[in-house]
Amino acid sequence: MAQFREPAVQGTKLGESAIQYWQAGMIITARSGPCQGLVGTAPIPTDWPEQETKIVEEDFSPTAKVSYRMVEGTVKQMVVQVPFLPPGEECRAVVTVEVKRHSQLPPEDPDLFVLPDKNKLPRSVRPYLGPSPGIETTSSRIESLAKQFEIDPAKPWAGVEAIYQWVRANVEHKPGNQGGAMAALKSGTGDHEDLTSVFIALCRASDVPARTVWVKGHCYPEFYLEDKEGTGLWFPCQVAGSPAFGAMPDHRPILEKGDNFRSPSNRRERKRYLPETLDGAGGKPSVKFVRDLVSR
Numbered sequence: 001m002a003q004f005r006e007p008a009v010q011g012t013k014l015g016e017s018a019i020q021y022w023q024a025g026m027i028i029t030a031r032s033g034p035c036q037g038l039v040g041t042a043p044i045p046t047d048w049p050e051q052e053t054k055i056v057e058e059d060f061s062p063t064a065k066v067s068y069r070m071v072e073g074t075v076k077q078m079v080v081q082v083p084f085l086p087p088g089e090e091c092r093a094v095v096t097v098e099v100k101r102h103s104q105l106p107p108e109d110p111d112l113f114v115l116p117d118k119n120k121l122p123r124s125v126r127p128y129l130g131p132s133p134g135i136e137t138t139s140s141r142i143e144s145l146a147k148q149f150e151i152d153p154a155k156p157w158a159g160v161e162a163i164y165q166w167v168r169a170n171v172e173h174k175p176g177n178q179g180g181a182m183a184a185l186k187s188g189t190g191d192h193e194d195l196t197s198v199f200i201a202l203c204r205a206s207d208v209p210a211r212t213v214w215v216k217g218h219c220y221p222e223f224y225l226e227d228k229e230g231t232g233l234w235f236p237c238q239v240a241g242s243p244a245f246g247a248m249p250d251h252r253p254i255l256e257k258g259d260n261f262r263s264p265s266n267r268r269e270r271k272r273y274l275p276e277t278l279d280g281a282g283g284k285p286s287v288k289f290v291r292d293l294v295s296r
Contacts, residue, residue: 014050015103018251021056021296025078025094026276027288030085035283038082041264042276042289044068044095045253046076050102056296057096064093071264073124074257075274085285094290099253104236106246110157113225116232118207125224125232128209132260133272134180135197137204141185146205156208157246160223163202164237164245171195173240192240196221199239200259212259214273215252216293222257253293 024044028035045053060066065081080093107113118129131137149166151159174189181197184190190198196212199221203210209224213236222236236248256273263269276289 013105013107015105015249017100017102019098019100020251020253021294022097022099022253023094023290023292023294024097025059025092025290026080026278027094027290028080028082028085028091028278029286030087030089030283031286032087032284034087035085035280035285036083037282038080038085038091038278038280038285040080040082040093040276040278040287041274042078042080042291043255043274044076044078045097045099045255046070048254048257050104050248051254052100054098055095056098059092059094059096061091061093063089063091066093071274072258072261075261077264077274082280085283096294096296097253101251101253103251104248107235110246111155112227113157113233114228115151115153115156115208116224116226116230121209122232125209127258127260128211128224129204129207130260131204132200133270134178134193135201135204135259135272136180136182137201139182139201142181142201143205145185146202149202149206151206151208156225159206160203160208160225161245163199163206164239167195167199167202167239168243171198192218192220195239199237211257212272213254214256215250215254216291218250218252220248220250 024042026040067079069077082091149159149162171184172189175191178193181201184194184198196219200210203223210221212219220238222234224234226232235246238244259272261271261274263271278287
């Protein structure tokens with residue numbers, strides 16, 4: 001379903017593309033008596049400048065009422081409602097999405113881009129200057145570290161790249177439990193989420209909007225600059241793994257962008273990533289969430 005695309009910006013380029021098929025959703029079974037009032041959610045890929053999507057198959061049981069919605073403009077969710085599920089019956093709600101994902105090439109002239117005025121940012125970009133779960137932008141240590149990076153508002157690219165190089169040099173990539181930016185700075189190690197968090201925290205503390213991009217089994221950051229006319233663009237980089245700054249060779253489908261979501265099921269709760277959920281008013285359903293690449 002092609003929608004919610006961001007504007008292209010002069011000077012950016014897309015590389016080779018790959019078409020893949022992502023299957024997402026849930027299979028619910030009423031194992032211990034009837035179930036009623038079930039509501040489930042699952043993120044599915046949506047369109048971005050570097051990604052085009054199309055739903056090619058919907059496998060829905062008659063007991064499932066399915067709709068789609070955007071959460072905070074960056075996550076597309078499938079919403080599954082099951083008013084009643086008799087004992088022993090199964091309800092399927094699974095979609096297959098065709099994803100055409102482009103690699104991203106660095107701009108030919110990074111000096112075309114400037115630091116945006118934080119007081120004039122689009123509403124959709126403003127949240128990416130503040131703290132998020134595990135991204136402690138306002139901590140005194142992160143604010144102090146950020147001061148060592150002298151970012152020229154007229155030519156910020158080199159300063160952001162200095163942050164990138166510092167994170168790769170000072171925080172060792174070590175798979176394991178995620179602790180966030182502060183924990184990674186304290187231990188000197190972190191997994192891909194932690195390194196992403198450190199980079200984003202230092203960017204935000206330097207008045208550079210930045211956010212998380214989520215793909216299967218991995219995430220990476222992207223940062224926001226503007227051209228001379230004030231048009232904005234998000235640039236990706238690979239903090240953990242093979243180096244890539246201002247570019248992204250990865251073809252894995254983008255599942256979500258962002259890292260500070262208000263949970264639709266609990267408005268008081270903030271989440272870094274919106275996972276699948278299933279809630280209900282009655283019964284004890286079992287659920288298998290579907291999330292994987294499939295061949296066609």
